[in-house]
Structures are given as C-alpha cells and as structure tokens.
Amino acid sequence: MTPKYLVTGGAGYVGSVVAAHLLARGHRVTVLDDLSTGFAEAVPEGAEFIEGRVQDAARWLDGSYDGVLHFAASSQVGESVAKPEKYWENNVGGTMALLAAMRSAGVRALVFSSTAATYGEPAAVPITETAPTAPTSPYGASKLAVDHMIGGECAAHGLAAVSLRYFNVAGAHGPLGERHEPESHLIPLVLQVALGRREAINVHGEDYPTPDGTCVRDYIHVADLAEAHLLALDAMTADTVPAGEHLICNLGNGNGFSVREVIETVRKVTGHPIPETTAPRRPGDPAVLVASAEAARERLGWTPSRPDLADVVADAWAFARLREEEGA
Numbered sequence: 001m002t003p004k005y006l007v008t009g010g011a012g013y014v015g016s017v018v019a020a021h022l023l024a025r026g027h028r029v030t031v032l033d034d035l036s037t038g039f040a041e042a043v044p045e046g047a048e049f050i051e052g053r054v055q056d057a058a059r060w061l062d063g064s065y066d067g068v069l070h071f072a073a074s075s076q077v078g079e080s081v082a083k084p085e086k087y088w089e090n091n092v093g094g095t096m097a098l099l100a101a102m103r104s105a106g107v108r109a110l111v112f113s114s115t116a117a118t119y120g121e122p123a124a125v126p127i128t129e130t131a132p133t134a135p136t137s138p139y140g141a142s143k144l145a146v147d148h149m150i151g152g153e154c155a156a157h158g159l160a161a162v163s164l165r166y167f168n169v170a171g172a173h174g175p176l177g178e179r180h181e182p183e184s185h186l187i188p189l190v191l192q193v194a195l196g197r198r199e200a201i202n203v204h205g206e207d208y209p210t211p212d213g214t215c216v217r218d219y220i221h222v223a224d225l226a227e228a229h230l231l232a233l234d235a236m237t238a239d240t241v242p243a244g245e246h247l248i249c250n251l252g253n254g255n256g257f258s259v260r261e262v263i264e265t266v267r268k269v270t271g272h273p274i275p276e277t278t279a280p281r282r283p284g285d286p287a288v289l290v291a292s293a294e295a296a297r298e299r300l301g302w303t304p305s306r307p308d309l310a311d312v313v314a315d316a317w318a319f320a321r322l323r324e325e326e327g328a
Contacts, residue, residue, distance in 0.1 A: 009071030011038030067109030177319030205281035252291025
C-alpha cells in the first residue's frame, strides 16, 4: 500500500515544498491548511487539499494515514511579543488537538517543524541539541512547549517523533518559494531591492563582534530541509527512531554568512546594485547563530547538498522573477 501522509500547513512555504517532495517519491499526500498565511495555489498538484484548522484535525484524520508532518503554526517573533495569546492558542493548542486526533486514529508517526528559536541567546556556537533552551519570545517558547508535549506523548503513548530545529530557510523549489506578508526575512527583502520594490536594504547593526560587524546566520536551502523531513519518515519506518522515541535534530549548514555577505551575494547573482542603509540593532538579535547538524547526519543520514549561498540566492531570485512576471 502506498504510504499516505497528512501535511498540516502544507500551503505555506516549507510545508508546500515538503508536500511536493513526498509526491515526487510516490506517496499520497493530504494538505490541511486554513490559508491564514498559506496560499491555495501553493498546494502541489496531486495533493488532496482540505481547507481547515489543525485544531479540527480529528474531523479528517483517520487510520488510513501513515504519519503526519506538522508545519501549521504562527511564526512571527515580533507578533508573538504583541499577541502571545495567539501563539499559545495556535501553536500549543493546535498541536495538542492534533496529538489527540493522532492518538484516537492510531497514527503513530510525527515529524514536527520546530525552530532554533527554542535556544534563545546561545552560550556557544555551533549550537548543539544539548544547548540550554531559553527562548526569548513567545514564539520560541510555544515551539519549545510543543517539543515537551511531543516528548510526553512519545513516552506515554508510543508515538515515534522527530522534531527538526532549523535556522534560516531560504531558496525555492521551482514555483514554490517564500511568500510572507509582511516580509521579514533577509534574502527576499534584498531581492525586493533588486526588483525595484524597495529603495534600499536596512542593515541592522554593524558593530557586532563578527568579521564585518554584521550578524551571522546559518542558511539552509528549503529543498535540503524537505529532504531531511523525508529522511525522518524513513527513520521511523525503519525503526531507527522507534515507537516511544522523540528525536530532536538541528538542521543547518554548519557555517554562517553575515548580512553583508548575503547582500554581496545578491549583487553578484542578480547583477543589480543593492543600496544599503544603516539602522540600529534590533533588540535580542544575537551576533552569531550557527547550527551543528551532527545529530541529523548520524541519526538520519542527512547532509545538505546545496550549501553554497549563491545557489540558495539564485533559486530564490528565479522564484522572485517568476512572481514578478506573473504580476504577483
């Protein structure tokens, strides 16, 4: 029987790319998304689409599913500070309802889209899974609460689960790419300057203890990220992540790129000048965030195949131009 998976939040950026990878492997895919931040046209062709909230997953989830890949969440750090109740309801309450629906249906495999925001200000880099978790926002705190919730579900009810904590996701997978309103991520913001939609890119702080004074971040291609999710499913199918285990893995390239390195890469890839303006530091921005992905390599067999920043930017640029041609 062909495996069948529910992808919550599968009309969003990462969820849609993962759904496309599942379909390419020949799996059956159902996308559940309320379209509050996702887009119906991003649901890959061949996937069944259900417009609905993850809190109501019990209406559709049954024993025909082999597992769930859970992306449905609110994910803006700034908004979480202003509206923490939204993040507790959507991220924690939504996952609690999903776990109950899985338990009732007998679906015992879960891949969870967690976040490096669970670590907060890192004491050391690269960050490993044993680093202290001290989130600095309700968003990070809500994701950490979900990780704790999943751990309890595994221990008490025999769920097999993998939480993937990743840092800055970028790039595109053909017609599937990054679309946020408002946009807050660096690479698409710099590409907006190249497209003439912005006059300049703000560089928030240039006096950090880094080689060029700007923040350093670990970027991962969205297609590499999707492949890690499929490897996590493989690990549970093969019982290398058995029932009752909750495996947490960081994902990243293991090396970082500064804000100015990103801007310069966009200049080279696009051929456009990118004017800069200097802005004050943003509160809570660590100087360096770089992940150690050794656990993912050892337990899942995952190695990023697109570590070059220029390749990441080139795919994001192709997607941005496609959107521009479509008038979107």
